[in-house]
Amino acid sequence: MNETMKAAIFVKPGEMAVREVPKAHLERDTDALVRVVRACVCGSDLWYFRGLSPHPENSQIGHESIGVVEQVGDAVTTVAPGDFVVLPFPYSCGKCPVCEAGFESVCPHGGYFGASQAEYVRVPEADGTCVKVPGSPEDYDDGTLASLLTIADVMSTGYHAAVSAEVRPGDTAVVMGDGAVGLCGVLSARMLGAKRIIAMSRHEDRAALAREFGATDVVAERDQAAVDKVLSMTGGYGADAVLECVGSKQSFDTAVGLARRGAVIGRVGLPHDVEISAEGTFYGNIGIKGGPAPVRHYDLQSGLLDAVVNHEIDPGRVFTGVYDLDHIQEAYEAMDRREVIKSLIRF
């Protein structure tokens, strides 16, 4: 095959490019090939762009996309060419005990996409991975397509934070992190019935969107000042549920400090050098749950796909910058400089 496609290339920290590369193609009979309609830049991609986490130079990147199935392997039975699909950032077999327990994101037979900022993407384990969307991309407006893209990662990840934190109707929930995931966490806490939602934010654009997504309060303080503020807002008892959408030690320690005894911290921020003191959490009965979000489970079993298609939620509003693939450098830079909350790539 000598066909090529355009793809975003991580050249080195701080430098992205667009190059012609060999076109993605079926490699196994369980694969599908998808033509990408929308992709985006993730906060975790910025770790590479900023040189804080290692990434191979001159290689493809990206793990969030929606698109149309172009071709499927012989063993694929549930999707066919022409189907419109959301591709969760993890791929999964869909049938092992881990998947059956609702944790497709950590399926031992699966893995993570890593080349989705491109015209085509190979989907391993297509039957256990693809989330079929009714109709075709042409049936949806830009806003709905953007929201569909969020249920490939950030909206499902925010939802995982809320589910892991065991948000219940009437709860006071605190959301740590005002990136796209944190904002989706606010929306998710509202969906699960939280009565009071305290968003931690010190950026006016993000705080404004948090309020539109359901935040009742915005706290700009950090560290002990944030803990003191939340304790004073909760009669000294702390929050019933904490959504930890950052992943730093600073954020985690703050989460522990402002959690009500017996609360669970739902953590979805990729941890960076975080050690959890067993003693520090044990004597307050503080739980810790979370990890990579089981996107497919939430999209299909918890109704996120339906909620987007039926316009009950509009998480796509986290995309405040829209680019074409040729402007991938600008898409990264705008997020890096916090000029946009999240960058969408149109194809």
Add this chain to the structure above:
Amino acid sequence: MNETMKAAIFVKPGEMAVREVPKAHLERDTDALVRVVRACVCGSDLWYFRGLSPHPENSQIGHESIGVVEQVGDAVTTVAPGDFVVLPFPYSCGKCPVCEAGFESVCPHGGYFGASQAEYVRVPEADGTCVKVPGSPEDYDDGTLASLLTIADVMSTGYHAAVSAEVRPGDTAVVMGDGAVGLCGVLSARMLGAKRIIAMSRHEDRAALAREFGATDVVAERDQAAVDKVLSMTGGYGADAVLECVGSKQSFDTAVGLARRGAVIGRVGLPHDVEISAEGTFYGNIGIKGGPAPVRHYDLQSGLLDAVVNHEIDPGRVFTGVYDLDHIQEAYEAMDRREVIKSLIRF
């Protein structure tokens, strides 16, 4: 008041005594005074006896008891002299947000008993603490009294491990620790519907009781060998739920190793120098929940009291040694030498 009572005294590591001390008495109008009918020695008391954790010398000790209310303060409304009560090892106000959330054991207005191996015990926050038992001690046989005593701590703690580990019907559950709490954890996993219960034990008497309590398998291996064994028993996927009833770093690391991705470790063993790697648990979506058991919640809201009174469970079988207070040294020594699983003190 010049009245005295007999009480167990922790003289120093390795040495217990019985002495006449000032009789416990009401100090606040929310207190009750209880005449102890049964008390016992806890695995955590052995940490002091062995000199591994500090405890004031020549002081009273003990936190598990059942008895009859002798006197109540003016503000107490829910118990009266003559009532037969279980005294959960934590006392609690019973009405703050932490108690209302079902975490009485970590009520910020509460604390822990520390002088229950005695003829009388003062009960702070009596209304929020006492678990009333129908009838009087004379209405129950020794076996049932022993079981009632377990719902002051070990049975409720084993139950907390199972609830925290989110044991569901059909699950494969692993119980780490074959002390009284671990054995009660086996019984609790069975109550919550676990289909397969793997007890970690290398002591024949404990393994035998574990089997009677519902264990389907007993694993004697430790560390990586235990992990390998459980993985081989579960098709390589690990256990759906892990009850960590030890508290050591070794046990916790083993628990992480044998947990199915997405599983929750219910931890109730007092942690000793355990640091939890956030990375090590995040990428497997491994949850950690637990802490001091909300005894009163489980006794009253989850039906442990009814289950004992109705003879549906017999957790009192963990008491394989029975002593009177004058033989408190023997009661501790027998547990220390693992000659008995748990020592009961009759009054």
